[in-house]
Amino acid sequence: MGQKIGPGRKELMNKNQPKDMDKKRRLFEAAARLFAEKGFEKxxxxxxxxxxxxxxxxxxxxxxxxxxxxxxxxxxxxxxxxRRIAATLKNGMDCRVSLKKLIQVQLEFFAEYWDVCRIVLAEAWGTSTRQEKLQELLNEYYAIVGRIMEQGIRERVIRPQDKEVLCTALFGMTVLVALHFLQKSGPVDWARIEEQLETLFFRGVVIDTGNGKLL
Known part of the structure; x- marks a missing residue:
């Protein structure tokens, strides 16, 4: 995983895109950077x-x-x-593998689009319109990740907990840890962080099979 490589480097950047889309991409990047640095109001x-x-x-x-x-x-x-989550998860995938991939994909996303993540955490709860929009978007996340949690509960891999709590915990755990380390100076050992988050989440919600292994 890379360091702060800025918003929109992959999905929003295309050499063949129309000029209007290129301008919209530049506005996305500029606004994300400025909102993160100065705040929305300023x-x-x-x-x-x-x-x-x-x-x-x-x-x-x-x-x-x-x-x-x-x-x-x-x-x-x-x-x-x-889109990244959908491209990573496959039908029939073991739910434990899916959870590991979710943690990896989310850490990569938060590191790459860290300005956007900072904005969401700092500003998204400011008005009822923002709250409604964010909740609408998070509900899409909960729907996909919730199915993985349901699969794990059915297969007796995950303890029977409230799936919304599990989804929120997974999302919040990864975004806050990622942002904490991104705001520190020096290199970030993403492999170590990913491994520790997997251990924390798995040991907390995954039933011990008795063999001492997560997978």
Whole structure:
């Protein structure tokens, strides 16, 4: 896993994309960086346009205003995460393998899109509209991850716990740990962090098979 490589480096960047999409990508990156650095309220549309190297009118061509741009950041960020999860999980996959892959994918996403994650944690609960949007997006996450938890409970691999609590714990555990280490100086040993998170989650919810192994 890499260090802070910034928002939108893969999914939002395409050499063959139309000019309008390229400008929207640049607005995404500029707004994510500025909102994370200065906060939503202190960031102006002029600053976003300047950082994205577009005219101020371009911002309003794509978005009604700063609030709509913020909601786009949250929605697009979660959409990227969901696409990565969907591409990683396969039908019939052992639920323990699925959980390991979920932790890995989420850590990679949070490291790559760390500005977006900081914005969500700091600003997404500010208004009822933001709260509703974030909850709507998280419900999509809970639906997919919840099916893995249900599978594990049926197969007697996971203790019969509330699946929403399990999903929220998995999401919160990975995002907060990732952001904690991303804000520290120096290299991050992602392999060690991933292993420790797996151990914490598995030992907490996975039934011990008696052989001393997680898988």
């Amino acid at each position: 960031t102006t549309v002029d600053e976003i346009a300047e950082a994205a190297e577009v005219a101020k009118g371009t911002v309003y061509y794509h978005f009604k205003g700063k609030e709509e741009l913020f909601l786009f950041l949250v929605e697009e960020g979660m959409a990227i995460l969901m």
